[in-house]
Amino acid sequence: MSGYHRGEVAVQERAGLARRAASAQRAIRSDIPEVAADFLGRQPFLVVGGADERGRIWATQLTGEPGFLSVPTPDSLVVRALPPPDDPLAGLLSGAGTEEADPARIGMIAIEPATRRRMRMNGRAVRNGDGLRVDLDEAVANCPKYIQVREHRTVAPGEEGGQRHTVTDGDALSPAQQEALRAADTFFVATASDRGDADASHRGGNPGFVQVLTPRLLRWPDYAGNGMFLTLGNLELNPAAGLLVPGWDTGTSLHLTGFARTVWDVEEVARVPGAERLVEFEVTAVREVVAASPLRWSEPEFHRFNPPVAG
Template sequence: MTYRRGSLAVQRRVGVREAAEHVGRSVGSGIRDIAAAFLAQQPFLVVGAADEGGRLWASQLTGPPGFVRATGAHRITVSGGVPEGDPLAGVLAAPGTAVGTIALDPRTRRRMRLNGVVDAGGGGGSAAGASGAAGRFSVEAEQVFSNCPKYLQKRQPLALEPEGAGVVRRGGSLTPGQEGYVRAADTFFIATTADGGVEASHRGGFPGFVEVRSPYELSWPDYPGNAMFLTLGNLATDPRAGLLFPHWESGALLQLSGRAQTEYAADGSRTVRFTVEAVIESRHPGRLRWSGPEYSPANPPVAAAPGGDHRGSTTR
């Protein structure tokens, strides 16, 4: 794998270049049979991209298993389109759009990432068509790889919710209810970009690992991972980011777009600060509902908040 300049800079700063080179050898552009089979079993896919105005977002697309599938050695096709009102509804049909995707299976704690560009021959149709039920788009893969199950909470599917109001609230900052939503989260997805490419990645921990500093600012610790530093590397080059907080039990989604930066402490720890610029809360028809979590054994304890309010725990 050829790392982008930002990732190389972070790897050198943290002292993991040798480990990153080793991990990078597992990244390819081809979709192996085992990866194709994994994709065909998934009921949702997270996609990161920039909207028409350049804001970065992470969106969740859902459908019956098979709605996302490998249609070639270097290509996936997503059927069913993007939910009406989603910020990426107008761009995922545009050939050449850079996207990052992540398929995550809460049942097995497995995940797979695929980055590439929307394929002109993918049958996406017009931008308007991408937001309809018959919408479809394909992605020509440039990077395909799996991640370890670290910080993934285990869940079981409950039901598909056929009814919903679609987008229920748009804003430029978090409401008190949305702040509570974020504080209770044990999982979110983050889309980042640099040098013309986009990544979609996962972050997990005990509830409280994401701190709400104000209606306009969040922060979270950067837990040890695979040494690649793709997300932090992108942020070192381009601060734009999109966050997706799924509410697993109801299937509701909270999408945030803004800018992020990484702070490096003297003890080697890292914290990411995110400034909120746009907020979309939605309850789309056809959303997935999941059980409560079986927390990952890798989740670090969450420190007590100011005033002694301990957020999170080391037990379920």
């Protein structure tokens, strides 16, 4: 792919940032430079977004020892991991590119909280042994804004009280899940264009930046960013979206799927500090996986550019 699609252009123009977006487009490439390949090789997790067999968009994470991500050629990424069978994207990723399925169109983001670096990639994945090989369409090195500093460690199965791997499904947020979202300082959002090209991105802020309006409706501010509007551009064409809310200190993954829309109303936006727009997300399905990840992270050091949260 090359250039912005019509949804991205429409949002850029409505936001009055078309000129800035044209300049930022130089950061979008179809290959991974050597310095970025070294960065990817150090990471213990990768966030992946895509569509399940019913067309619902989800975001999930794959984990492994540093080195589980590698760049054999500048335009491809090898991921030596697959999701467990109860992951919402297990069917998409485990069967990608087999006789029964086409390559999976996925969005990915690798993020290093300790250094506030991140790399965003989109492409077509095929099964490669016990992992994936992704032929890249886009690679973007994003800015460090709104990333909270954290250090990680890996726990062995049964460590820290022996949490068992359990899965809970629902069609709305439980009270505990609502509280987890109100306390969240980070989540990941997956979207796709009307052609099905997927994307995964990061959203961060001070705790409370995600508002739980009802058990099925969330809202968060869209803060100043790089002006590309890759996420909002997809939503302009296709409202389907998925969220991953990681339990940084527990290893729990909270997966949400549903539909999102951008709120441009000036009076509504003005009520939220730092917001340039708002995004509302309607929840249609929830999957919570306990002990989904072996990674445990330290308490956050919040980014100094995080806007305040209204009381």
